[in-house]
Amino acid sequence: MPSVGRISSQLGLQLALMLAWILLYQSAELLEYSPHASLWYPPAALSFAALTLFGLRAFPALLLVCFLVSVSHFQRFHPAEQIPYAAAILPAMAHSLSYLLGALLLRILIQSGRVNYSGTLVAYLILAAIAALLAAYSGAWSLQLAGLITQSERLAIWLGWWIGDLVAILSLSPFLVLLLDRFTSKTIAAQAPWLLQHGHGPRHSFLLKLVLCLLLLTFSMLLAHQVRAQEITFLILFLSLPAMWLVYTESIWRSFSGLAVISLAIVLLTALLELDSYAAIYQFTIAMIAVAMLYGTAVPLLQNTNQQLQRSLHTDPLTGVLSRQGFIEQANLLLGRAGRRKDKVCLAVLDLDHFKQVNDLLGHQIGDEVLQQVCQTLQRQLRQQDLLGRFGGDELMLLLPDTDTREASKICERLRLSIEQLHIAAAGQQVTASFGICEQQSDESFNQLFARADKTLMQAKQRGRNRIETILADQSATD
Numbered sequence: 395m396p397s398v399g400r401i402s403s404q405l406g407l408q409l410a411l412m413l414a415w416i417l418l419y420q421s422a423e424l425l426e427y428s429p430h431a432s433l434w435y436p437p438a439a440l441s442f443a444a445l446t447l448f449g450l451r452a453f454p455a456l457l458l459v460c461f462l463v464s465v466s467h468f469q470r471f472h473p474a475e476q477i478p479y480a481a482a483i484l485p486a487m488a489h490s491l492s493y494l495l496g497a498l499l500l501r502i503l504i505q506s507g508r509v510n511y512s513g514t515l516v517a518y519l520i521l522a523a524i525a526a527l528l529a530a531y532s533g534a535w536s537l538q539l540a541g542l543i544t545q546s547e548r549l550a551i552w553l554g555w556w557i558g559d560l561v562a563i564l565s566l567s568p569f570l571v572l573l574l575d576r577f578t579s580k581t582i583a584a585q586a587p588w589l590l591q592h593g594h595g596p597r598h599s600f601l602l603k604l605v606l607c608l609l610l611l612t613f614s615m616l617l618a619h620q621v622r623a624q625e626i627t628f629l630i631l632f633l634s635l636p637a638m639w640l641v642y643t644e645s646i647w648r649s650f651s652g653l654a655v656i657s658l659a660i661v662l663l664t665a666l667l668e669l670d671s672y673a674a675i676y677q678f679t680i681a682m683i684a685v686a687m688l689y690g691t692a693v694p695l696l697q698n699t700n701q702q703l704q705r706s707l708h709t710d711p712l713t714g715v716l717s718r719q720g721f722i723e724q725a726n727l728l729l730g731r732a733g734r735r736k737d738k739v740c741l742a743v744l745d746l747d748h749f750k751q752v753n754d755l756l757g758h759q760i761g762d763e764v765l766q767q768v769c770q771t772l773q774r775q776l777r778q779q780d781l782l783g784r785f786g787g788d789e790l791m792l793l794l795p796d797t798d799t800r801e802a803s804k805i806c807e808r809l810r811l812s813i814e815q816l817h818i819a820a821a822g823q824q825v826t827a828s829f830g831i832c833e834q835q836s837d838e839s840f841n842q843l844f845a846r847a848d849k850t851l852m853q854a855k856q857r858g859r860n861r862i863e864t865i866l867a868d869q870s871a872t873d
């Protein structure tokens with residue numbers, strides 16, 4: 395049985411949705427540029443957002459509020475006619491069922507986990523367009539069926555309704571989904587925290603970009619108001635420049651909020667400056683900016699994913715030190731710079747002694763632990779400019795900038811001792827390592843230097859292990 399708490403929270407949700415819907419409906423009425431036609435129709439955005447977020451749970455509230463609003467509409471606009479109030483159920487169902495269908499399909503797609511963020515955006519745009527079309531067309535039909543409008547009136551209004559609904563959904567519903575989630579279920583916040591993450595920059599930089607968008611659109615609309623020439627109204631399309639800057643550099647939450655504010659500002663200014671004759675241009679602008687901004691939100695995510703991939707490519711997953719590729723890339727940079735400046739650089743290659751036995755006797759898990767502890771010990775003792783990487787298996791590499799062979803030998807001797815003194819309880823035996831050290835010869839590449847250091851390591855192994863062998867710049871490993 396549902397608990398009292400759940401019932402009251404359900405009731406709270408239904409009431410809050412109904413109240414919010416009525417408020418948005420009233421605001422849309424105030425901003426109509428011609429009877430029953432608004433640049434955007436925010437109740438449609440709330441319906442689509444609520445049904446996407448809550449699914450069927452949001453349906454009763456939306457159906458009821460649409461019915462009540464239709465009844466009051468009938469009373470206000472057709473007081474003399476005898477219309478059964480039951481007929482108000484038709485437009486209510488046309489609206490609620492159309493958006494339920496679009497939102498449920500979108501939910502199923504998201505919950506299947508088969509689409510990524512960009513795919514979700516595409517699905518959202520297609521389903522929003524279809525649902526808005528269904529809502530507008532069936533809504534107009536329902537009024538004709540109720541005898542409130544004629545066939546020619548129906549044909550004249552459905553297209554405007556479709557575009558008005560769609561523009562609102564595109565510009566407001568992504569913001570409303572995140573806002574509703576914040577105050578209710580917090581499902582998105584838990585499952586996709588990156589959607590709500592705050593931007594990469596401070597809040598004032600986001601506000602600056604938003605103010606820039608608002609200034610540009612205010613300027614272009616004031617100019618259109620003064621000049622009253624259609625060409626001037628297209629100036630507003632330059633809004634896409636700061637809008638895309640905002641989207642590429644800020645979080646999704648900030649981008650969606652920015653989009654909602656921008657669309658509201660365009661609608662308000664169209665009404666305030668009496669630019670109704672250019673309504674189609676401004677409606678088109680909102681739709682275009684909305685689609686561009688929505689797609690644009692995928693860019694910072696892709697950049698983040700790329701950075702993460704780069705990081706994981708450059709990090710050895712077991713030990714956390716540089717991977718072979720990460721080490722080679724950084725070493726090549728350091729070696730190139732040292733070669734140009736004639737600075738001394740040493741490469742040390744070290745390999746654990748009889749590590750196979752550790753694995754064979756104690757298992758790979760303990761072997762892994764030994765590798766991790768050795769790397770931690772080395773990392774702790776190295777300077778910030780030194781590089782530590784894993785070549786593979788139990789072989790590690792150290793690049794020591796501004797270090798000659800003598801100094802590198804001292805450093806490696808210290809490291810060798812610290813490995814020897816490492817008490818790895820689980821291993822139950824001493825762990826040792828052998829080192830081969832080489833100093834870079836003039837213009838020597840990483841591969842050449844590594845080949846010499848590796849040969850030197852072989853000598854250390856052959857000469858009894860747990861020791862350091864060095865090779866001077868003008869010697870060869872086979873000397």
Ligand SMILES: Nc1nc2c(ncn2[C@@H]2O[C@H](COP(=O)(O)OP(=O)(O)OP(=O)(O)O)[C@@H](O)[C@H]2O)c(=O)[nH]1
Nearest residue numbers: 745746747748749750751753758759761762787788
């Ligand atoms: N636990 C663990 N073992 C690894 C990993 N990668 C490689 N090994 C093992 O490390 C051992 C490397 O052995 P070698 O370096 O060839 O030989 P060794 O026993 O250390 O003997 P010497 O190097 O001659 O002193 C092999 O048994 C590999 O299976 C790893 O990621 N984890």
